[in-house]
Amino acid sequence: MLNWLSQIVAITFANLKTLPERRGAAIAAAVGIAGVVTVLVGVLSIAEGFRRAMTVSGSPDVAIVLRSGSDSEMTSGLAREETRTIADAPGLARDASGPLASPELFVIINLPKRSTGTDANVPLRGVSAAAFGVRGNVELVEGRRFEPGRNEVIVGAGAARQFAGLELGKIVRVGQNEWTVVGIFTAKGGVAESEIWTDAAVLQPAYHRGDTYQGVYARLASAASFREFSDALTTNPRLNVKVVRQSDFYADQSTSVTSFISGIGVVIAGLMALGALFGALNTMYSSVSARTREIATLRALGFGASPVVISVLLESLALALIGGAIGAGIAFVAFDGFTTSTMNWQTFSQVAFAFRVSPALLLKAITWSAFLGVFGGLFPAIHAARLPIASALRAT
Amino acid sequence: MKFLYLVASNLKRKKLRTLLTLLSILVAFFLFGLLCALKAALAGGVSMAGADRLITRHKVSIIQMIPISYRTRISAIPGVIAIVPQTWFGGIYQDPKNFFPSIPVEPADFLAMFPEFVLPEAQKQAWLTTRTGAIVGRATADRFHWKVGDRIPLRSPIWRREGGNDAWEFDLVGIYEGAKKGTDTSQFFFRYDYFDEGRAFGKGQISYFTIRVKDPAQADALAARVDQEFANSAAETKTEPEGAFAQAFAQQVGDIGLIVTGILSAVFFTILLVSGNTIAQGVRERTEELGVLKAIGFSNGLVLALVLAESCLIAIIGGALGLSAAWLMTLGGSPVPGLLPLFYIPPANLVLGAVLVLALGLITGALPAVQAMRLGVADALRRQA
Numbered sequence: 001m002l003n004w005l006s007q008i009v010a011i012t013f014a015n016l017k018t019l020p021e022r023r024g025a026a027i028a029a030a031v032g033i034a035g036v037v038t039v040l041v042g043v044l045s046i047a048e049g050f051r052r053a054m055t056v057s058g059s060p061d062v063a064i065v066l067r068s069g070s071d072s073e074m075t076s077g078l079a080r081e082e083t084r085t086i087a088d089a090p091g092l093a094r095d096a097s098g099p100l101a102s103p104e105l106f107v108i109i110n111l112p113k114r115s116t117g118t119d120a121n122v123p124l125r126g127v128s129a130a131a132f133g134v135r136g137n138v139e140l141v142e143g144r145r146f147e148p149g150r151n152e153v154i155v156g157a158g159a160a161r162q163f164a165g166l167e168l169g170k171i172v173r174v175g176q177n178e179w180t181v182v183g184i185f186t187a188k189g190g191v192a193e194s195e196i197w198t199d200a201a202v203l204q205p206a207y208h209r210g211d212t213y214q215g216v217y218a219r220l221a222s223a224a225s226f227r228e229f230s231d232a233l234t235t236n237p238r239l240n241v242k243v244v245r246q247s248d249f250y251a252d253q254s255t256s257v258t259s260f261i262s263g264i265g266v267v268i269a270g271l272m273a274l275g276a277l278f279g280a281l282n283t284m285y286s287s288v289s290a291r292t293r294e295i296a297t298l299r300a301l302g303f304g305a306s307p308v309v310i311s312v313l314l315e316s317l318a319l320a321l322i323g324g325a326i327g328a329g330i331a332f333v334a335f336d337g338f339t340t341s342t343m344n345w346q347t348f349s350q351v352a353f354a355f356r357v358s359p360a361l362l363l364k365a366i367t368w369s370a371f372l373g374v375f376g377g378l379f380p381a382i383h384a385a386r387l388p389i390a391s392a393l394r395a396t
Numbered sequence: 397m398k399f400l401y402l403v404a405s406n407l408k409r410k411k412l413r414t415l416l417t418l419l420s421i422l423v424a425f426f427l428f429g430l431l432c433a434l435k436a437a438l439a440g441g442v443s444m445a446g447a448d449r450l451i452t453r454h455k456v457s458i459i460q461m462i463p464i465s466y467r468t469r470i471s472a473i474p475g476v477i478a479i480v481p482q483t484w485f486g487g488i489y490q491d492p493k494n495f496f497p498s499i500p501v502e503p504a505d506f507l508a509m510f511p512e513f514v515l516p517e518a519q520k521q522a523w524l525t526t527r528t529g530a531i532v533g534r535a536t537a538d539r540f541h542w543k544v545g546d547r548i549p550l551r552s553p554i555w556r557r558e559g560g561n562d563a564w565e566f567d568l569v570g571i572y573e574g575a576k577k578g579t580d581t582s583q584f585f586f587r588y589d590y591f592d593e594g595r596a597f598g599k600g601q602i603s604y605f606t607i608r609v610k611d612p613a614q615a616d617a618l619a620a621r622v623d624q625e626f627a628n629s630a631a632e633t634k635t636e637p638e639g640a641f642a643q644a645f646a647q648q649v650g651d652i653g654l655i656v657t658g659i660l661s662a663v664f665f666t667i668l669l670v671s672g673n674t675i676a677q678g679v680r681e682r683t684e685e686l687g688v689l690k691a692i693g694f695s696n697g698l699v700l701a702l703v704l705a706e707s708c709l710i711a712i713i714g715g716a717l718g719l720s721a722a723w724l725m726t727l728g729g730s731p732v733p734g735l736l737p738l739f740y741i742p743p744a745n746l747v748l749g750a751v752l753v754l755a756l757g758l759i760t761g762a763l764p765a766v767q768a769m770r771l772g773v774a775d776a777l778r779r780q781a
Binding site: 024025027028029031032034035036038039042043046069070071072074075107108109110113115116118119120121174175176207256260264267268271272274275276278279281282283285286340341342343348350 | 412413416417419420423424426427430431434455456457458459460486492551553554562628630631632634640643644647648649650651655658659662663665666667669670671672673674676677732735
């Protein structure tokens with residue numbers, strides 16, 4: 001056994017030592033795999049970033065109440081009396097001014113995207129005073145909150161970055177109305193950062209919404225009181241609503257975009273992997289054929305077939321892992337934190353987010369490259385072990 | 397011809413290596429084809445846009461409605477020759493996953509505005525006489541196996557009927573085909589009069605107008621003229637060419653062009669390196685033979701051409717197979733019809749693919765070919781591969 005191991009070590013080291021002589025082929029194989037990994041990690045980091053922006057917004061302690069039958073705030077509608085009934089339901093957290101429930105309006109305005117100058121649908125949300133207490137993660141980084149009753153807005157940091165004209169002090173003109181930007185806020189990278197917020201009572205007349213809202217965001221006394229709250233609303237004959245946890249609500253909205261992007265990413269990277277696999281196979285076959293005589297000599301000296309197989313596999317694996325590490329590194333430097341925005345089809349509006357190369361993605365990259373290394377080396381390795389010793393010794 | 401034989405036998409010398417190189421090129425161009433189709437699919441409406449068509453919508457955003465009565469005032473502007481109102485209905489067929497656009501329109505005007513939707517005359521007549529009539533494009537009809545005469549129930553989360561019900565029913569009277577390959581045949585159109593009378597609120601309000609102008613060169617001026625007409629009204633408008641509207645919409649999804657180009661570059665760089673290396677290696681192994689060829693009188697140029705022909709031949713076979721495979725795949729239609737109704741490789745991209753195939757062949761062959769050309773005869777003959 002020990003002999004077997006030392007044979008492997010000896011051959012592998014001999015192989016690796018001759019690598020510089022075959023650097024052209026070796027580099028080609030490694031670069032092929034680096035390319036696969038860069039594309040894989042790059043595309044998946046888009047999906048990961050989007051998913052993260054959507055899920056960090058969702059807290060299991062927050063419930064969203066919409067008119068039943070509506071799939072998003074866009075298509076929902078609630079009268080003021082209904083929002084009062086909802087706020088009075090059991091199971092909600094309270095502070096000095098009453099239950100933490102915020103009836104809200106959700107509309108879309110056109111603003112030019114900074115990167116392209118073309119119009120984009122930016123969400124404009126009318127909130128109530130309780131909104132900050134309900135969310136719990138909204139922090140002003142510049143300026144102050146809007147004053148109730150005034151035409152003032154605060155802008156999410158993501159929206160301020162992606163869309164033109166949202167700097168502090170700027171005036172946003174929407175139809176007949178003008179709003180002054182008085183603050184910039186963050187929300188732990190969540191979807192609220194893509195939004196513009198104002199006082200719901202100001203937004204209602206501006207949008208001819210009368211005294212109606214579109215949804216109620218409410219903070220639950222605890223995650224466990226969701227059932228109590230939900231049951232109270234859905235069994236109330238005066239209401240026709242559905243209640244969802246914020247975490248489920250956003251996770252739901254993110255699935256179609258996330259799975260679409262990951263699907264594309266895996267297909268593209270999978271095809272590329274196939275291409276790179278052919279490259280790796282080529283490299284290893286030629287690496288074996290260049291060493292035909294050496295391998296035959298070793299076999300003649302009494303080295304076993306399996307150490308030869310394993311040594312070729314190890315060499316291929318080493319090249320693949322080097323390539324994979326380089327690819328993952330390039331992807332991390334190029335994509336991690338890259339900010340952009342895309343369409344959330346459920347709300348028909350923009351979500352700003354940052355690409356995210358997570359540790360799980362890097363692990364995936366390494367796994368892919370290891371697979372490529374093993375598959376790229378397997379057949380050449382077997383080929384090497386099967387070389388007829390006598391004729392191989394005579395090979396030039 | 398005799399040289400072709402020489403090239404072919406060189407390629408056959410290490411069949412496995414040639415095959416692997418060929419396959420990696422095939423995969424690269426298959427991917428190229430699919431990415432082009434994807435890019436075209438994401439850009440969607442841009443290719444469908446008519447140069448003489450404008451879109452007028454609410455200035456604040458597309459979700460705000462504008463009164464259909466604007467039609468009279470817009471029609472009165474000189475240079476406007478037709479106008480069609482459209483509204484986003486958001487119909488859901490059984491499950492939200494079965495998404496396709498559904499839009500109420502006025503049949504006669506609508507079909508005149510969009511000649512790219514081809515509807516048989518008999519079906520057109522049926523639509524004109526059936527209030528609950530609807531037509532749908534081939535892609536969606538095939539997707540749900542609908543046929544003319546079917547009753548299609550749609551639920552609209554936006555538009556409730558009088559009485560609070562959100563279920564609408566339509567009689568399918570026609571299935572239209574696309575006039576061109578790039579025509580989106582996923583949309584479902586039904587009659588505005590049926591819709592307006594049935595909806596519980598928002599009567600007389602529509603999402604946007606499509607306007608046909610007499611002279612495309614005047615399109616921008618006319619767009620400004622339309623917006624001026626409604627300046628300082630309760631519902632100001634924004635008018636732009638259909639192409640610009642579609643472009644802006646595609647940009648909202650993200651800068652697709654950039655991402656696709658990025659991926660393509662990564663793929664090409666990788667494949668170029670891998671196949672370039674293999675070809676170079678093949679030439680190096682034959683140094684001695686090239687020396688023999690030169691010794692028996694092959695000119696430098698001919699040796700250069702032989703090596704280049706070899707690399708180009710691999711690239712052309714692999715590339716042609718890859719592009720054909722991608723093309724065959726797009727013939728099967730979109731893998732995700734709800735998200736990407738269009739899925740085809742634009743002809744211009746096929747041409748680009750062909751150019752790239754040649755470029756790949758020439759570039760991968762260039763270095764070894766030049767080396768082979770410069771080879772001194774005596775030197776090469778003495779060298780052991």
